[in-house]
Amino acid sequence: MKNTIFRILHYTRRYRRDLVLSILCTLTGVSLSLVVPILIGMAVDYAVSPGKVDFAGLGHTALLLAVTVLVSGVLQWLAGLFINRLAFGTVRELRTELTEKLGRMPISYIDGNARGDIIARVVSDIEILSDGLLQGFAQLFTGVVTILGTLLLMLTRNLIITAIVVLMTPLSLLVAAKISAMSHTTFQRQSALRGDIGALTEELVGNLRVVKAFTYEDRAEERFTAVNADLGEAGRRATFCASISNPTTRFVNNLIYAAVGTVGALGAIGVLPWVGVMSVGTLTSFLSYANQYTKPFNEISGVVAELQNAVSCAQRVFEVLDAPAEPDDSGCTVMQTCEGSIEVRDVSFSYTPEKPLIRHFSMKAQPGQRIAIVGPTGCGKSTIINLLLRFYEVQQGEILLDGISTQELTRDSLRSLFGMVLQETWIFTGTVAENIAYGKPDATPEEIEQAARAVHAHGFIKRLPEGYQTVISDSSGLSQGQKQLLCIARIMLTDPPMLILDEATSSIDLRTEHRIQRAFEKLMRGRTSFIIAHRLSTIRSADLILVMRDGNIIEQGTHDTLMAQNGSYAQLYQSQFHTA
């Protein structure tokens, strides 16, 4: 917990100026506000009794008081602004860093963690941290200044009683520390459950159509109710646990007050000579100082719940920041362009150690060749793509591009050499034009339209309410096939030396596919291309066909040689024209 706090503080370093200024403003602002009661006392002293009122002195002090109040108010206001800047800026940096980090995380991390939970970390956890920072800083600065100021004033009056107050303070701190240690685990549980409910909500609300189709509403509710009840219970416990600390510190403060009163009174009576000479006036001011001195402890312990909540949320954010990213590859070779010869040499890979998938896989593709990968679902076709693009790293063997191991290239430059269209379409919230120009943000409207025409998407785009400027998202009314057309248009705009088409046209009707075939032919000309498809018509013209089963290549050759072998491929091909 201590480390987390230091780490949060570390993130504020860029706002050192705001930090220093806010401390300065708080210091002077709060110090001046401590002077206010003294000035009030002085003013009252000028008005003794009827006829004995020094209006000149009174006016003078009142004016001084007014000025003090105004200056103090302005300074406190400024301090608030600086703290805002500090807290919001820090939070922005943290959020930016977190998302930047997510961009560098291995794909396996993204694949293996619930989407909703990751989003909860980016959104709600950081939000709670922001609130905590704000409150924490504000209370902390004011508190520290008040404590120090009061201590100074007390010291000028009576050493012994000051000592009593100071010596009893650790008691208050000890109690607060004890309770916060107790509630810390409950807060961790609360934020973990908050992540869970985020993940569950994201999944169930995000796929509400499926929920409805299967009349799963009642059971969805049951599951939600269970997690929700746990969260409610954990939250109640954490909050109550943390809120014990404030009344308890107040109780300790009450003890301090009683002790000061007793010792002071006994000192005034003369029973305790070591206290020193004590007048009633001194005792009165001491009592009010004791109150003022212990108040900040209350206030700080009052926001302990928020602070602890913030700390456990920060831990969840740091968890992501600390998880190993893809190793830095800035020292690797940047390959601008390539011939396009690919050699896979004795590669083995599996997602889970107990379930080997690809074993001793080898193949060679000459520049410009068209390689088709076919095989039953789940045989590892998409895994080959994952390995070629280094979304996952090979566990044994190597993949060579133009004779250079892909491990020696930067991931970005390697991936930029491929144009990729996946079966799972990805449309982000933005205009149609932005979606098409994703790989080439500086494309002109003409280029965008040309790409759309090439894939026969221009027609439906024109029919959208605002044509190319229509804002679309994954859940807006586009059909799966239309989304796929947009993803293909994306590739048409870029000019990659190699292509990967993983079931790129699976949701597009055959007529349209047939029409865009020409565009594909043009695109693939002279480029090494990897094609995964079930429609074997698209595969027939491939230079090399790899037939896979259970992670191994069982046949390879051209369409004609494979048909002649009359093996798996021939069977697959024939089944296409048979009806059950």
Next chain:
Amino acid sequence: MQKLLRFLRPYRLELVLGPLFKLLEAIFELIVPVVMARIIDNGIAGKDTGYVLRMSGLIVLLGVCGLGFSLTCQYLAARCAFGYGTELRLTLFRHINTLSCTELDKLGTSTLVNRITNDVTASQSGVNMFIRLASRAPFLIAGAIVIVMLIDWQLSLIFLLIAPIVAFLLWYVMRRTIPLYSKNQRKLDGIARHTGESLDGMRVIRAFARQKQEAADFAAECADLEQSMLVAGRISAILNPMTFMIMNLGIVAVLWFGGMHIDTGRLTQGELTAFANCMTQILLAMVALANLIQILTKAQASSLRVAQVLETPSTMQDGTETSLPPEAEEVLSFAHVSFAYEGAGDAALEDIDFTLKRGQTLGIIGGTGSGKSTLAALITRDYDAVSGEVRCFGRNVRNWQQQALRSHIGVVPQKAVLFTGTIADNLRWGCADATDEALHHALEIAQAADFVDALPRGMQTHLVQGGRNLSGGQKQRLTIARALARRPELLILDDSMSALDYATDAALRGALAKECAGMTTVVISQRATSLLHADLILVLEDGRCVGQGTHETLLRDCEVYREIYGSQMQ
């Protein structure tokens, strides 16, 4: 907002008792200085050591009672706030479940998720803080005002002059900041949506090596949020210092006019001191109140967002019929049905008209974006037809109770979505009490039994979210098995074999024909071969039906169909 207060009703007791205990604590706190004054007046003056010790003991005792009251209040506050939040969250979730697809399209899911999680939490802490703080400050203010008026009612007029100014300040800050806080929440929604999209598109983003650009876009969005948080912060930062200044300037006035009153003998010096002290008390309470109002303002902004969803009614009125008419021979019929998505210009479907009898198979074929999936969505009443009538199991779908209607239909959506949990959990989605044997049978028909059995844990294999640990084809076969496991009367396959190789596709169709002979089936496909044996085939183009009939008649009469079929058979 009224809607949310309803959720507090079960906690009336806590809402009354919590502040009450806080009040008791505050009263006890006020007694302490009185006791101390006694120590000074009686103990010290009378040099009575015993009295001093007795009274000190009393102060400690008062402290113990205060501690007890305060803990009770905190406990009640936590119980009320979390009870309220938990119930509110559940109701919100339940309500979202009743919304139709039209509302979902309009609202967007990321904001809904955000409202269920963040906004409910904010509203909940508002309640918590309210119970803990709301009674104390007003009590102290009221008490102090009474004392002030008793001391010198003319002087207290100064306070009556200031009070409206402070009240105006509070009102002004609240009025200005509530819309700003909602705006911030909207921006936060945007960040959540963006994060989700980036996670979904991680492979594409990396394939285009656009991570830097994505990070930059994100940084810009975060900076934008920061800016508007600063704007809101700037306004609310005024509140505390302004209250401090106004109240203290009031004290200055009190001192000046108080001095005049002392001069004329209306007021004593001690009374003036007491008056000033009371003003300071009021000031402290006012600052506490201002802080509370800031917290409540934020909670209010979030509560409004929650209420907004709760107040969004489903535009679809649920029917009442729940029983399956036994004699219904016509399982599905469309009578001149047209449909357009809200906000879209063109009709997505126009004048669709057909009838499907029990046990028959309907094939739908057509170009990309021709309206195939939209047609399927009308059957399960995801949307209502704009004109015409959709009848299912012999009854207009509008008259069906939606859950009852859907419980007889098995849908395999185009996008293969699976959920966190085991494979068996996923298969039981449509039918909670299906036996393992029944599930396995469904897997066999869907041609998924082989690969599921080959998994080390079989049907008990845990799927990570969306079934990311499976290939596209495996996911599709599981979604088919999921639909079959509920033994539906009507099965809708929305292009759900696109990721299957032809051999598997053929085997699956064979198994379906053999095992589910009595089942009425709607098959959307781009493979003409998948539809050869359909009893009725609809050929769609741009939302219109350009041909319907069997394979043979279409081949003879329908130009578009011939073209589609020809392109696949070359």
